[in-house]
Amino acid sequence: MQAKAIMTTPVVAIEPSASIVEAAGLMLSSKISGLPVVRSDGALVGIISEGDFLRRGELGTQRKRPRWLEFLVSPGRVAEEYVLANGRRVEDVMTDSVVTASPNASLAEVVELMTHHCIKRVPIVDGGKVVGMIARSDLLRALLHTQPASTPTAIDDERIRQSIVGELAAQKWAGNDLINVSVDKGIVKLSGAIFDERERRAAIVAAENVAGVKG
Structure with missing residues (x-):
């Protein structure tokens, strides 16, 4: 812009x-x-x-x-x-x-x-x-x-998961091999070994910004 x-x-x-x-x-x-x-x-x-x-x-x-x-x-x-x-x-x-x-x-x-x-x-x-x-x-x-509509768009769980994995892989701070991503009906669960609270918060933000994520 x-x-x-x-x-x-x-x-x-x-x-x-x-x-x-x-x-x-x-x-x-x-x-x-x-x-x-x-x-x-x-x-x-x-x-x-x-x-x-x-x-x-x-x-x-x-x-x-x-x-x-x-x-x-x-x-x-x-x-x-x-x-x-x-x-x-x-x-x-x-x-x-x-x-x-x-x-x-x-x-x-x-x-x-x-x-x-x-x-x-x-x-x-x-x-x-x-x-x-x-x-x-x-x-x-x-x-x-720039903010999207408040109503989440229905997107396939696997597509959401792949988008999150891709976003994490693009970030230098994310040891994406240590973060497991699962999605069930738009609800994301991140698990793995993250010892820095700043990185943990960044991973959550990365997931929240992916289209279709409900929580």
Whole structure:
């Protein structure tokens, strides 16, 4: 599946010259936790999220260090933190180094970006313009659409058994020669020598995901 299949459009965005009050209000009214920051020509220049409002002077949550530690921090760094805590415009507090993906990127690539960079959303950019956004909630919706119908399909027990054996054989963690699989009217029984609880749980999950399994 590609990014363009699940990305949210149209994009709710904000300009860098907008106030942080406007940004916060737009997030709340749109029920989103982050906004791409775009110029009037549509070019992406940053991203602002809830996290950028955590260290604010108005809230008394700006960064404070022990006096002795202040001597170890450069004046430039302290000045930067002051702007983040007291800046009035989006461009003052936004993150200007933005991780993006293309509409044709796979979901695996998007998730890798999220996990590697510890981010919650990825702007989807095409031709230098933001055409969509993928947040964790979009991945949840995509996951729901992949789930099969709740009513199990009637499948021959031997076919079910062979499917489970095949799935276990494809997994490096599964010593499939040590796991015996039997199926009776869709009910699966796994037996054998499994000493690692993580492998035992993985074997159960593998069986549960085979079509026709009732329990």
